[in-house]
Amino acid sequence: MSEKSDVILCTCGKQLQLDYEILTDRIGKIELAKTVTILDTVCQDDDLEQIAKMIEKNEGRLVIAACTNQKIQPRIDQFLYSKGLDPTRIQYVNIREHSAWVHDDLTEASEKSVAMTRGALARSSTSNTIPTESKDVAGHVTVIGGGIAGIESAISLSGLGYNVTLIEIADELGGHLAKLPMVAPTGKSGTEVLAARLAALKSDSITILTRTKVKYVEGELGRFVVHLVTDAAEEDELHTSAVVLATGFKEFKPTMIDEYQYGKNPDVLTQLELSEMLTEDSLKRPSDGGEVKSVIMVQCVGSRSEDYKRDCSKLCCTFAIDNSLEILKRVPDAQIRIVYMDIRVPFENELIYAESREKGVDYIRGRISMVWSQGNETRVKLYDSLLDQYFELSSDLLVLSCAVLPPDGITELSETLGYAIEDDGHIKELYGKLRRNETRRRGVLAVGAVTRPQFAYEAVTDAQAAALVIHNELQGGRIEKIARGAVLVADDCVGCSLCAQQCPRGVPLMVEETDLENQDDEQKLVFKATIDTLNCHACGVCQSLCPSGATQLNFLTNEQLWAEIDAVLEGAGSDYPITLCFYCEECSVSTIDIVGTRKMKYPASTRLIPVPCSGRVSIVDILKAFESGASAVMLAACETDRCHIAGTGNEIAQVQVDVAQEILNAIGWRGERVGMYRMFSAEPERFTEAINEMVKRAKDFGPTPVHLGTAGKWMEVKE
Amino acid sequence: MKDAVLVIGAGVAGMTAAIELADSNIETVLIDRLPTAGGNALDLYKAFPTDDCFYCFEGSRSRPGIRKCFYRSALIDQPNLHLRTDTEVAEISGSPGSFTVKLTVGPRYVDSRKCILCGLCLELSNAFEQISPQCQPQAVIYRPDLLDDGAKKAESDCPTKAINLNAEPTEETVNITDIVLATGYHEMQPINVDEYSYGKHPNIITQLELAKILDPNGESGGALLRPSDGAQVKNMMMIQCVGSRDENYYAYCSKICCVFALKHAKIVSSERNGIGITVVYMDMRTYDRHERYYRETRDSGVRFLRGRLHLIDPREDGTLDVTVYDSLLNKYLRHNIDLLVLSSALEPPESNDGIIQLLDVQMRSGFIGPSDPFSENEVVAGDHLYVCGSATGPTEVPESVTQARAVVSKILQGRRS
């Protein structure tokens, strides 16, 4: 079923340096081209009307060769949808940024534009229309953890119209905040800050389960099942559409650090233990109930240390100062010394730092080297790095500002909730700059200190923001959108579970084959994958890994990509060696677009094919390119660890490239004919350097066995 | 436009808020007084914590969750979103929930929906410019002070008739339910801080200026050259807390200058080889995972010197003799360097004063604070008034974006109740 398409060529206001005669002539002769129309400004209103007319005539099969679709597609889509027309079949070719603007030779640039249009025609010939679909899900969200972040999540979600179950393992809500005598920067105690929120929780749409633990979770966005155990060991199930993790943090207990005597000397405590004392208004020496007249605080205990936590815990400098001021409120003449490396107090917290110095808190830059008891005194030996001297001091309390660590239980829950974990043990964000609350698993969000040390106000903001992310996903319970993504044909699935293991967002689920359920128990269980296209992020990783072609992107099937590869490489030989570049439509497309906008030049013996994510490209796709005559193949992808579409797609692509190189080496080609390069648009030369390198290799390595007619062996090796 | 929301300031915070609002079917007016959206981020090259570009932000709902560059943001093609650049608020009247806002718009010399960036005018006249390849809207801007014959020719030849050289500013009145303040920050120009000689010697610059030099899209293609004569920089020094933590200027800590200074130190030490770097600081404030920058820069040979700048003495050859008091060694040390980079305070933009006068909001060291400081709701600045991004005080991009989402979350909650 290869259908013909209409082609529109844009001249960009007659400013594009391309030979439109060559273009119309050559494209007109391509079998899959039905008509060729030249327009001057495709993106402007008159020409949009023209597009609308053409699309009506030809079932939407249209190839638009103009500037980057990243700019014009939203406008064209918008226009067509507003006329009730379906734009989903349109294929774009960028003859401006990817051709006319980057090549000096008019003929070569025109040839490249023809070839890439031929590719788009091939892609278009079997394109599908992509329907808008909808489904109903329960308007219910589960929040795990009842500290300030969890409480605020519940309030925000209920404010957005969802039913919420808030699960807390302890007897009461409030978490750590309830234990703080003073919450910076409010100047109020934790219980006061919590009061209004606890009142707001009394809503019909919020169910609170205290003394309840989540055992495990099944399902996916829109239909999770949370398995709970109550205090009384009763098990229960909860059906929910999304999960918010807000299980907070745990304070490091430095029992294993000998020099501090924590756990041995009762007058050595952690900052949180001091906070509790202050909250209960019971400031005294734990050893003998004596008055507290002098206090030494030690910063960075277990933080900024290669032996424990490498990073800074962010909150403890502020907490130490808050607690010092609280002590001074109660014992105005107390002698407080804070031993530190750097005092880290952000923004206006600097003002309380200044206040504390004015009130006589003594700051000593240095380290504690030893703590011991002498009679009923706690003795401390410390090194002052400013004076380059050792001192010995006594104090009533030694308070350790201990590291903020991830809470217990998150590794356990990650097994079924599927989120990733950061090196420091906190829940890993999907992308550090913009998607802090999303996790690897779609529908599972994380807020507050479970993601990183956070001040209370930051945890509150997190919770409010995550509620919006969930609302965007669940859309109030009726999810409606274009079902653009992977479609799985269950009959073709061989049950290998590769897609379920490698999908960067955890979308495919392995389910027990229903047909076999009724058979006797001896029967080996058979699993098959299912994919909810509406949950899919459309990266194509599953497609590149699936051994049987069971899962394919509905906008870029194997058939489409292979036809495109073949078409762009038509006639590629060794006298004009071609480098084929697959580029992801995230960082790579923008890098290449910016190269164009800046008119940076590179050789025209290059052909570019867009893929949603580099992870869409399989070994087979790479080998097909060589089979069709490419002299070199390049993958352009996002930076390591910064895969935009999903998180790990580029790493999967790297594996495909590595294996392709091994195969090529094994069959006596040169593995270096394939290359993978990482880029982002702030550094456009990353692309030009990469493509220059690949073009050079294509030239240097000479004809491939395909060109020489000696290929064929590798087909066997590939098996 | 019905029940619209006004977002003032189109930096990363304002853009995120506006796009989320528009995607939630809320009519949104996004204004910026500059000719393009993007704010400070357009000039900052690479961002911590991810070390990739500054230009990305969340895509729209049609491709959920996927990040986009500014230039792909479709800010002018999302039907609910009304972007007005070169625009300021002239007057706000009415009451919370139904404000009437008068805007001064333009002059709109170039119709950004029509400009196709064909490049014709750029060739004909210097009066036209594309501010950045990532600018949004993707259109040229026109500088009337550079008017020449070429500009007139461009006006008549522009293939889409996008240019109107005689455009006048217009007034627009919009009815608004909620206002989002996303007016951002400004990097202090330490002209008045005598001891740093800023403005007196070309090789004394701020971190923002350093970011522009390091940007491969900039004049030097990313090479670190001395502004005075274009010679390769061999030794540079950064001074922290310029104008911050200083009673004479800003008593607060600007919070992120330690991190971005080290981000720059890392770029220089690992990607621009052979340049010596010394960082002079009081406390190195690399919170949380940003500590990585401190570790990595120490490992790559960046020298850290705890102390204060004492004296700058320019030499004839363009270098600077800088004397620094080292508080650890209790000594004065002299360094000869090519480039002195000041980590200058992040201050509220001047225009905040006007807005604060028009609206009843709480100040927080000149930035916009929460209306109820005890609530810990940092994004709620008043009744139907919200604030996000660096308008709240110095913030990093991830915080700005999270705050912008929190604002939209709050607005949507407000509309339901």
Ligand SMILES: Cc1cc2nc3c(=O)[nH]c(=O)nc-3n(C[C@H](O)[C@H](O)[C@H](O)COP(=O)(O)OP(=O)(O)OC[C@H]3O[C@@H](n4cnc5c(N)ncnc54)[C@H](O)[C@@H]3O)c2cc1C
């Ligand atoms: C040197 C330097 C390096 C940095 N590096 C990093 C980094 O690596 N990573 C990171 O996360 N962050 C970094 N930051 C911080 C980052 O720049 C900010 O977090 C971010 O840009 C803030 O965005 P915003 O939208 O809040 O404010 P802005 O970018 O300041 O945007 C505010 C916008 O509002 C407009 N505006 C202001 N007032 C008005 C008004 N009255 N009417 C109309 N429009 C108005 C302005 O013109 C501007 O466009 C850095 C900052 C500096 C100075």
Ligand code: SF4
């Ligand atoms: S901007 Fe793109 S669509 Fe518009 S005229 Fe130029 S090439 Fe054509």
Ligand code: SF4
């Ligand atoms: S916040 Fe202060 S005490 Fe805590 S780890 Fe960081 S520098 Fe150390």
Ligand code: SF4
């Ligand atoms: S296309 Fe990507 S996101 Fe969708 S199911 Fe496949 S691997 Fe997962």
Ligand code: SF4
């Ligand atoms: S001539 Fe017109 S369309 Fe072309 S860049 Fe200039 S303003 Fe834009």
Ligand code: SF4
């Ligand atoms: S962040 Fe660092 S440089 Fe900036 S004001 Fe604070 S301590 Fe000084």
